[in-house]
Amino acid sequence: MALTLEEFQKELSRITDKKERIRSIQKYVWPTDSVVPSATALAENHQILNEAYELALEINDKWGLAYSYINKAFVGLFVTQDPKTIEYFETGLAIFKEIENPVGVARTFNMMAYSLWSLGKYDEALEYAFNNLKHAENYLGGDYLGWANYTLGVFHYDLKDYSASEGYYKKAFDYFKAGENALFSCSRCQSGLGSVMIATKRFDEALEFIRLSAEGFRETKNVMGEGRALNDMGVVLKLMEKYQESEKYLKESLQLREDLNHYQGVTTTCIELGSLYLKINEYETALKYLHRALEIAESSKSKPKIYQVHELLGEVYKHTGELAKALEHKEKFYELKTEVTGELATNKLKNLQTQFATEKSERESEIHRLKNVELKKAYEEIEEKNKSIIDSINYAKRIQQAILPSDTEVNELLPESFVLYLPKDVVSGDFYWIANKGGKKIFAAIDCTGHGVPGAFMSMIGHTLLNGIVNHKGITTPNEILAHLRKGVINSLKQTGIAGESQDGMDIALCTLDGQTLEYAGANNPLWFIREGKIEEIKADKQPIGIYYGEPKPFVNHSIELNKGDCIYIFTDGYADQAGGPKEKKFRYKQMQELILENYTKSMSEQKEIFLNTINNWKGNLEQVDDILLLGIKI
Numbered sequence: 001m002a003l004t005l006e007e008f009q010k011e012l013s014r015i016t017d018k019k020e021r022i023r024s025i026q027k028y029v030w031p032t033d034s035v036v037p038s039a040t041a042l043a044e045n046h047q048i049l050n051e052a053y054e055l056a057l058e059i060n061d062k063w064g065l066a067y068s069y070i071n072k073a074f075v076g077l078f079v080t081q082d083p084k085t086i087e088y089f090e091t092g093l094a095i096f097k098e099i100e101n102p103v104g105v106a107r108t109f110n111m112m113a114y115s116l117w118s119l120g121k122y123d124e125a126l127e128y129a130f131n132n133l134k135h136a137e138n139y140l141g142g143d144y145l146g147w148a149n150y151t152l153g154v155f156h157y158d159l160k161d162y163s164a165s166e167g168y169y170k171k172a173f174d175y176f177k178a179g180e181n182a183l184f185s186c187s188r189c190q191s192g193l194g195s196v197m198i199a200t201k202r203f204d205e206a207l208e209f210i211r212l213s214a215e216g217f218r219e220t221k222n223v224m225g226e227g228r229a230l231n232d233m234g235v236v237l238k239l240m241e242k243y244q245e246s247e248k249y250l251k252e253s254l255q256l257r258e259d260l261n262h263y264q265g266v267t268t269t270c271i272e273l274g275s276l277y278l279k280i281n282e283y284e285t286a287l288k289y290l291h292r293a294l295e296i297a298e299s300s301k302s303k304p305k306i307y308q309v310h311e312l313l314g315e316v317y318k319h320t321g322e323l324a325k326a327l328e329h330k331e332k333f334y335e336l337k338t339e340v341t342g343e344l345a346t347n348k349l350k351n352l353q354t355q356f357a358t359e360k361s362e363r364e365s366e367i368h369r370l371k372n373v374e375l376k377k378a379y380e381e382i383e384e385k386n387k388s389i390i391d392s393i394n395y396a397k398r399i400q401q402a403i404l405p406s407d408t409e410v411n412e413l414l415p416e417s418f419v420l421y422l423p424k425d426v427v428s429g430d431f432y433w434i435a436n437k438g439g440k441k442i443f444a445a446i447d448c449t450g451h452g453v454p455g456a457f458m459s460m461i462g463h464t465l466l467n468g469i470v471n472h473k474g475i476t477t478p479n480e481i482l483a484h485l486r487k488g489v490i491n492s493l494k495q496t497g498i499a500g501e502s503q504d505g506m507d508i509a510l511c512t513l514d515g516q517t518l519e520y521a522g523a524n525n526p527l528w529f530i531r532e533g534k535i536e537e538i539k540a541d542k543q544p545i546g547i548y549y550g551e552p553k554p555f556v557n558h559s560i561e562l563n564k565g566d567c568i569y570i571f572t573d574g575y576a577d578q579a580g581g582p583k584e585k586k587f588r589y590k591q592m593q594e595l596i597l598e599n600y601t602k603s604m605s606e607q608k609e610i611f612l613n614t615i616n617n618w619k620g621n622l623e624q625v626d627d628i629l630l631l632g633i634k635i
Contacts, residue, residue, distance in 0.1 A: 129152050
C-alpha cells in the first residue's frame with residue numbers, strides 16, 4: 001500500500017546518506033519503472049523534489065540531477081506553464097545520455113515528444129517519438145516498447161491517420177498485457193482505441209472500449225485516466241445526439257480535471273462542452289466554456305487547442321449575429337491552423353516517417369546502412385514503390401468491379417430500380433449484391449469496416465460468403481442469411497471477442513422479394529419504403545455482422561405486403577453523413593427522406609440523377625467523407 005506524503009517523510013527522516021535520500025525520493029514519486037506519475041502528483045511533492053534537486057547539486061549526483069530536471073519539465077508543462085520546460089528536458093536528456101541510463105533516456109524522449117506535440121511542433125515531436133521507439137527496440141523492450149507505440153498511436157490519431165493509430169495502440173496493448181502494470185497500461189490503450197472508434201464512427205465499440213478503460217482507471221485509482229474516459233464518453237454520446245447524457249459525463253470529467261489542476265484536460269473538456277452547447281443552441285453557455293478554454297490554451301501556448309477554440313467561437317458568433325467577431329475568430333483559426341498544419345510541417349512529417357521506415361527496414365535486413373543510401377536513389381525507390389502500389393490498387397478496382405452486379409444484371413432482376421454507387425477511394429468498402437434463387441429476388445446494400453483497400457478486402461469476404469449462403473446452400477430468408485453471414489465473418493477473421501483484437505465486420509440491409517411479398521432483415525442499416533405518399537421505416541437490429549462487445553442476438557425477420565407503385569430504398573451511411581451545404585454540416589437522414597418524398601413518383605433513372613446531383617452540390621469543394629451507396633426499387 002502506498003505511503004502518504006507525511007508517512008514517507010517520517011521514513012525519509014531515518015535516512016542519512018544523501019544519495020540514498022535522493023533515490024528514495026525518486027522511488028516515492030516514480031514508484032514503477034514504466035509508468036510516469038501525473039504532473040499533479042509531482043507538483044504536490046514539490047518540497048521533497050526540491051530537496052532531491054538541492055542534494056544532487058551538492059554531491060554532484062548526475063542521476064538525481066537528471067531526474068530533477070525531468071520532474072521540473074513535466075510540472076512546468078502540465079501545471080505551472082513554465083517557459084523553460086523544453087530547456088529542462090534537454091538538460092535532463094543530456095545527463096541521462098552522459099551516464100548511459102537507457103530508462104532515463106526513454107522517459108525523456110517520450111515526455112519531450114508530448115511536450116512538443118502540445119505546443120504544435122509536430123515535426124519535432126514526431127522525431128522524438130520515433131527516436132524513442134528505436135531506443136526501446138534496441139535497449140529496453142517490454143513496457144517501454146509499449147509506451148513508445150502508445151505515443152505514436154496518440155500522434156497518428158491527432159494526424160487523422162486512424163488506421164495507423166489503431167495499429168500502434170494494438171501493438172502497445174500486446175506489449176502491455178504481460179507487463180507489471182497491465183491493468184493501467186491496457187486501460188490507456190483501450191482509451192486510445194475508444195478515440196479511434198469515435199473518429200471512425202464505430203460508436204458502440206467506442207463506448208465499450210471507453211467503459212473498459214474507465215473501469216481499469218477506477219480500479220487502479222488513476223483519477224486523471226478516469227477524467228479522460230468520462231470526457232470521451234461525453235464525446236461519443238454527443239456524436240450520437242444524446243445531449244443530456246453527454247453533458248452529464250463532460251461535467252463530471254471537468255470536475256475531476258479541475259480537482260487535479262490538469263490544465264490540458266480542463267481545456268479539452270471546456271472545448272467539448274462549448275461544442276455541445278453550440279449544437280443545442282445555448283450560445284451564452286457555449287461562450288462561457290470556450291472563452292475559458294481559450295484563456296488556458298493561450299497561457300500554455302497550445303496552438304492546436306487555440307485554433308480549435310477560435311473555430312468554435314467563430315461558429316457561435318455567426319449564430320448570434322455578431323459577424324465582426326465571427327470573422328475575427330475565423331481569421332485567427334485559419335492563420336494558426338495554417339501555421340501548425342501547413343505544407344512545410346506536413347512535408348517534414350512525411351519525410352520523418354519515410355526516414356524512420358527506411359532506417360527500420362535497413363536495420364532489420366542488414367543489407368544497407370542509412371549513411372550509404374544516396375538521396376536520389378531513395379527517391380527513385382519511393383517513386384517506383386508508389387507506382388507499384390497505385391498499379392496494384394487499380395488492378396484491385398478491376399477485380400472489385402468484376403464481382404459487382406452489372407447494370408444489365410440489376411435491370412434483369414429489378415427492372416424498375418437504380419444503384420447510386422460512389423466509392424470514396426479507388427476501391428470501396430461498400431458493395432451491393434443481388435441473386436435470383438428459386439424465383440425469389442434477393443438484394444442487399446452492405447457497408448464494410450473502413451473504406452479504400454481495407455474495406456475492399458472486407459467486401460470480397462462478404463461477397464464470397466453471400467454467394468455461398470444463398471446460391472450454394474439455398475438459404476433465402478433474410479434473418480437466416482444474416483446469421484450465417486455473421487458466423488462466416490467471425491470464422492474468416494478468427495474473431496474471439498478478446499478486448500483489443502480486430503472488430504472488423506459489416507452493416508447490411510438485405511431483402512427477399514417474392515412476388516409482392518418483401519422480407520427484410522438488417523444489421524444497423526434500415527429499410528425505407530413509400531406507400532401512398534408516406535415514408536415508412538423498418539428498423540435494423542442494432543448489432544453488426546461480426547464480433548462486437550455486446551450479447552449477440554438473433555436477427556429479426558420482417559415481412560410486408562407491397563402494392564404496385566410502392567418504392568423501396570436501402571443504403572449505407574455515406575450519403576447521410578456527407579458534409580457540405582452552407583454550414584458544412586452532415587446531409588442527414590431526415591433530409592434524405594425529404595428528397596425521396598419529393599421525387600419518388602419520378603422514374604428510377606430520374607431519381608438516380610437527382611440523388612447524384614444533390615449530393616454533389618451539397619458536397620461542393622469538400623472531401624467525400626465515406627463510400628456512398630443507395631439502391632431504389634419500384635414495385
